Amino acid sequence: MTSTPNRPLAIVILAAGQGTRMKSALHKVLHPVAGRPMLLHLLASAAELAPERQVVVVGAGREQVEAAVAGMGVAVAVQEQQLGTGHAVAQAHDALAGFAGDVLILYGDVPLVSAATMKAMVDRLNRGDEPRAVVLGFRPADAAAYGRIIADGQGVIQKMVEFKDASEAERTVTLCNSGLMAVRSTDLFVLLDSIGNENAAGEYYLPDIVMLPGGQSAVIETDAIEVAGVNSRIELAGVEAAWQAQRRLAAMRDGATLVAPDTVFFSHDTVLGRDVVVEPNVVFGPGVTVEDDVVIHAFSHIEGATVRTGAEIGPYARLRPGADIGQKAKVGNFVEIKKAVLGEGAKANHLSYIGDASVGANANIGAGTITCNYDGFLKYRTEIGAGAFIGSNSALVAPVKVGDGAIVGAGSVLTKDVEGDALAVARGKQAVIAGWAAKFRATMAAKKAGK
Structure with missing residues (x-):
């Protein structure tokens, strides 16, 4: 124009x-x-x-x-x-x-x-x-x-x-x-x-x-x-509401499904592809591009991120600036991704933080996994190879690399690289003492009774 x-x-x-x-x-x-x-x-x-x-x-x-x-x-x-x-x-x-x-x-x-x-x-x-x-x-x-x-x-x-x-x-x-x-x-x-x-x-x-x-x-x-002019916070909210209402209509006209339109909030530059499904209570911050056939489940917050074709986000997911979610990848409930790439078909389904990292295609990130990217002064990267499996409740202390196809046992704290197709287990050895718990309870009950 x-x-x-x-x-x-x-x-x-x-x-x-x-x-x-x-x-x-x-x-x-x-x-x-x-x-x-x-x-x-x-x-x-x-x-x-x-x-x-x-x-x-x-x-x-x-x-x-x-x-x-x-x-x-x-x-x-x-x-x-x-x-x-x-x-x-x-x-x-x-x-x-x-x-x-x-x-x-x-x-x-x-x-x-x-x-x-x-x-x-x-x-x-x-x-x-x-x-x-x-x-x-x-x-x-x-x-x-x-x-x-x-x-x-x-x-x-x-x-x-x-x-x-x-x-x-x-x-x-x-x-x-x-x-x-x-x-x-x-x-x-x-x-x-x-x-x-x-x-x-x-x-x-x-x-x-x-x-x-x-x-x-x-x-x-x-x-x-x-x-419409803005002279107060009340009028600002009114203009915001009017802008959002128009943007929601535009999104639906362009081929996106908004399950509960009034609960979805867009930014000025949000880009949605066709056949995107957005469930209730989703917020798009600035800098978001969502490609075709993506599903964004309820209560997700996305800012400064790219979501590739066929990916699935949420519910209760948070994508922060620099998140790049690959085709058909899954980011599940209570997962936070920041400045990280999730490869095609990769999964982080539950309760994880992936920051300053790259995750290869078809890798699986177990529940409770975190990339420990910050030492209080500097940020470091974690690299997880294609097809790798990270067991639940693992901590990957960056900088660290997990090779293609490697498996990390649940509860591990990794501080060293893991080569491809290897098994890494970094946790204390389990010890079992028969009858100890019963003796402990009896001892403590006697102490309590003697007071």
Whole structure:
């Protein structure tokens, strides 16, 4: 998706609000939705339009925003005083010096605007009637105190009015102003210079450029969810819920089965193949790819992992970053895999931790096995060969290698390599003393009775 031919595009994202209702040390626009900061959601969508310039206008918390966008080609402008949205956009002037094209104005706390909607705004700006600005409108279930847009049948704006200033007739209008806007760069700063701050707050409001004399503006509409804003943790949860609901529908449309959709949570970049079955209460963190024909049983948590075709995960499994689960492999209940490869057909079915390791094809990891990968200072790797069998309740103290086809006896603590097809047993020798337990109980009972 690209912007209108021969018309460069700049993105200006307003993020200068104090965010006091979030009650957080983290900048408001960096709070995550689906595992990605709201600001980065917007930048990712905008990137599909290949913008020539990108500017984020901030107030307090500049350092956090700069760190978040480092290396992304995003300029940061600072609004030292909070003098309204029009004043905030004006702070992007220097960052847009020499730019000739279209400017899309977005809000950092309105994260779900799609690339398609952004493009529709720019396309409308460049239609033959050339409006001075294009406003993004929406029709919420409850228009409440939103500003209203009065427009004709062609979407040409006749009036934009704040709720408090609207007449009773105007308040019956359901088309509301989201605040998002597209303007040509040649007009933007001239228009901003023309608005005043004669209002109760003494601020310069961006929407005021629409009703300036000498031109007309247009409105296009989108769904209310795309322009849902976040000013509190409650609203953040609402946006998260809406995003998850849409993503669940998309997953099912694309061929995945969600047994209890409302209990499954996706990340922004989760990839599911076809004929994947996801049971209840599964959480996908960032960086997960699941190939075709995988079954993920209930109460599993997966992050930063790849699950290959035909594998089976859970229930109650945890895959951490770096986990690579091979075709038709099994990771069972209460098994944790971190930075480890499980080969094709390998099994770790019960109560095990496999970290910093490679497990060969068709190897079997017994219940209670752990790879002891950390000595308190450094991490070390464990290598388990193809077809190896690790007995239950074994501890493999890395660095250590178990060869192809080797068998490790249950309860072993391995500190040395095991060659292929060998048997390794590393445990204390069992001793049995006949009658000892009965004598012990009699002795202790007599001691207790004598007290």
